[in-house]
Amino acid sequence: MISSDEKQKQAIVQQFGSRAERYVTSPSHKGGGDLARLIEGLAPTGAECALDVATGGGHVALALAERAGQVVASDLTPAMLAVARDYARSQGHTDILYVTGDAESLPFADESFDIVTCRIAAHHFAHPRQFLSEVVRVLRVGGRFGFTDNVSPDDPAEAEFINVAERLRDPTHVWCHSIRNWCDWFEQYGLQIQWQEHWHKTLAFDEWMARATDDVEQRARVARHVLDAHSTLIETFLVERDGDYISSLTTTQWLAIATKEGPLSERTETELRSRSHGISNPAAEQAVRAEAMAGVDERTSGIVGLDHVQIAAPPGCEGPARRFYGELLGLKEIPKPRELQARGGVWFQCQAGQLHIGVEPAFRPAVKAHPAFIVSGFDAYCERLEKSGVVAVRDDLPGVRRAFLQDPFGNRLELVDEVGSHGH
Secondary structure: OOOHHHHHHHHHHHHHHHOHHHHHHOHHHHOOHHHHHHHHHHOOOOOOEEEEEOOOOOHHHHHHHOOOOEEEEEEOOHHHHHHHHHHHHHOOOOOOEEEEOEOOEOOOOOOOEEEEEEEOOHHHOOOHHHHHHHHHHHEEEEEEEEEEEEEOOOOHHHHHHHHHHHHHHOOOOOOOOOHHHHHHHHHHOOEEEEEEEEEEEEEEHHHHHHHHOOOHHHHHHHHHHHHOOOHHHHHHOOOEEEOOEEEEEEEEEEEEEEEEOOOOOHHHHHHHHHOOOOOOOOOOOOOOOOOOOOOOOOOOOOOOOOOEEEEEEOOOOHHHHHHHHHHHOOOEEEOOOHHHHHHOOEEEEEOOEEEEEEEOOOOOOOOOOOOEEEEOOHHHHHHHHHHOOEOOEEOOEOOEOEEEEEOOOOOEEEEEEOOOOOOO
């Protein structure tokens, strides 16, 4: 039986997948003063590795790409990632990595990012505290978290009114929480707020409805809910109307910049660790393969080929590595030497060479250095990956077709079309 959480996530994928283009072109998402203030508050220096959670139309990721180092955009909806990628490419950015991911169970290793952002999305999260625990898990100590979302008043009746209106408009809406709740949760998870502000945001009713639905009856239900509200609620939310026609209403948006200050309490750390996909940090050695080369004639000595490429991954990586590299990419697993098996990791055959996934306790994903795999049937292969939720970002060169993607641990990978691939 499908759980309520799974149903909620499926509904989100369906809702936003069918209307992805509208969120890319939405003026309030594409621009708005909050986007500029968010980037200004984070103050990227150009060296950071940044993650935008629930990226939607990709506007935060695109803004970060102008000022940060490597940028990763994640979203639960593959179709949303696809239109965000296309929009970024149209703006001249082919360097953003797009990864399908659940905000409440991020597919990245611990302490992978210097900056994490989430803009106008958390009201769709069924478990906001679990989302924050994931933010803290993937954020490095001293890293910055930029967050903004619609919020509700502390008054229960006012909060109920606006959240019911939102849910009637978009059934995937869960709840706009209060600023007080968010501040408490930030503190609970070790996020120290450095700067915050809130402001009123006027929503043009027609545009607000059109982003979510074209259903006339659904629109009428939202309008009736607003029009039938008590006069004090009409005043609180500054509803502008002409008879039964609603032109606008006003909500509140909150923005906060926080830092992950340092080690968490043992209790909180245990909770975060329990949600980190089984990844822990026990002491372990990185596998090293040593080969003796005695008795080689100096006159004929030299490199004659490439034996293997090793990619680092965190402890506990074996299952995700087998699913990604074996089942999805199609590489054949080969046994590790018995003397190396206790060190963890997994090896794969890659034509004449090998790919070794090795465990590194203090793991950080390789976001620049990467292996490049030569692929036959390039278009069909990339299409199959995207249907599986892995976005391959095209970045062709003259005469060479190629694409970039990430493995489950955040490592950068390149795919090169077999035709015209030699030595690009």
